[in-house]
Amino acid sequence: MADWPAVTWQLPDWITGFVQGWQGALETPGQRMELVIELARENVRRGTGGPFAAVVFDANGQVVAPGVNLVTAINSSAAHAEVVALTLAQAVVGSFDLSTGDYELVTSTEPCAMCLGAIPWSGVRSLVCGSTAADAEAIGFDEGSKPEDWKGTLRARGMTVLTEVSRKRSTSVFADYARSGGVIYNPQSQGSTAATDRGDQEIPATGGKNMAVARVTEIIASSPKSFEAAINKGVKRATKTLKGVRGAWVDGQKVIIKNGQIVEYRVNLKVTFVLKD
Numbered sequence: 001m002a003d004w005p006a007v008t009w010q011l012p013d014w015i016t017g018f019v020q021g022w023q024g025a026l027e028t029p030g031q032r033m034e035l036v037i038e039l040a041r042e043n044v045r046r047g048t049g050g051p052f053a054a055v056v057f058d059a060n061g062q063v064v065a066p067g068v069n070l071v072t073a074i075n076s077s078a079a080h081a082e083v084v085a086l087t088l089a090q091a092v093v094g095s096f097d098l099s100t101g102d103y104e105l106v107t108s109t110e111p112c113a114m115c116l117g118a119i120p121w122s123g124v125r126s127l128v129c130g131s132t133a134a135d136a137e138a139i140g141f142d143e144g145s146k147p148e149d150w151k152g153t154l155r156a157r158g159m160t161v162l163t164e165v166s167r168k169r170s171t172s173v174f175a176d177y178a179r180s181g182g183v184i185y186n187p188q189s190q191g192s193t194a195a196t197d198r199g200d201q202e203i204p205a206t207g208g209k210n211m212a213v214a215r216v217t218e219i220i221a222s223s224p225k226s227f228e229a230a231i232n233k234g235v236k237r238a239t240k241t242l243k244g245v246r247g248a249w250v251d252g253q254k255v256i257i258k259n260g261q262i263v264e265y266r267v268n269l270k271v272t273f274v275l276k277d
């Protein structure tokens with residue numbers, strides 16, 4: 001019998017001091033979201049994980065436990081910010097059931113399919129979200145399949161759900177992450193996309209008349225059907241949240257073969273979009 005390792009979910013060292021600097025006056029969901037967004041931004045800036053953060057607050061708006069995304073840091077696909085914050089909060093409270101208190105989970109991005117399952121199980125009474133799933137998917141993260149009315153499923157359990165709180169600011173952390181060359185850590189077999197904002201590829205959009213600046217984003221899109229379907233998927237994903245998409249070109253393509261069969265058509269797309277007019 002193998003000797004399996006014990007698993008420790010350890011927050012980066014800087015978080016304690018960072019969160020202490022914010023204690024005290026977080027009376028509104030918006031104020032609490034500000035802390036969560038800056039936590040996500042700091043996680044990117046320090047290179048300690050993905051562009052996501054979440055915090056469990058008590059009824060007085062005090063931090064019970066923070067969480068940042070530790071997927072790449074501890075090699076666990078389950079270590080999303082929400083699950084990290086909930087796990088630590090439960091350790092702080094000394095119970096797997098947070099429903100004995102009045103706790104709120106504030107997360108910089110709405111929960112993925114996995115976290116959507118974990119949140120009501122934790123016993124928190126309310127959920128506050130910043131960016132939407134579409135915002136996260138626009139840079140290539142896979143949110144998984146959720147019920148269309150996922151908020152309704154939580155409300156049906158008696159939870160309060162607030163979404164798109166400081167959405168723009170929380171989404172700006174994704175751009176920081178893309179610029180830093182952060183890893184997009186999805187399973188690549190489900191037609192997911194990965195995008196990297198190549199800050200060095202600024203090109204003039206039209207030249208002369210206006211001052212529009214186009215930028216190029218690289219997207220890897222895939223489909224089990226065809227290259228065309230993969231291109232459509234990538235363009236659809238890009239236009240969903242990027243404003244001013246002007247065009248795209250295929251910069252490379254390949255097929256994935258398993259057991260002699262093509263199982264995936266993958267394209268490397270360069271999408272141009274206007275940054276500002």
Ligand SMILES: [Zn+2]
Nearest residue numbers: 080112114115
């Ligand atoms: Zn998640």
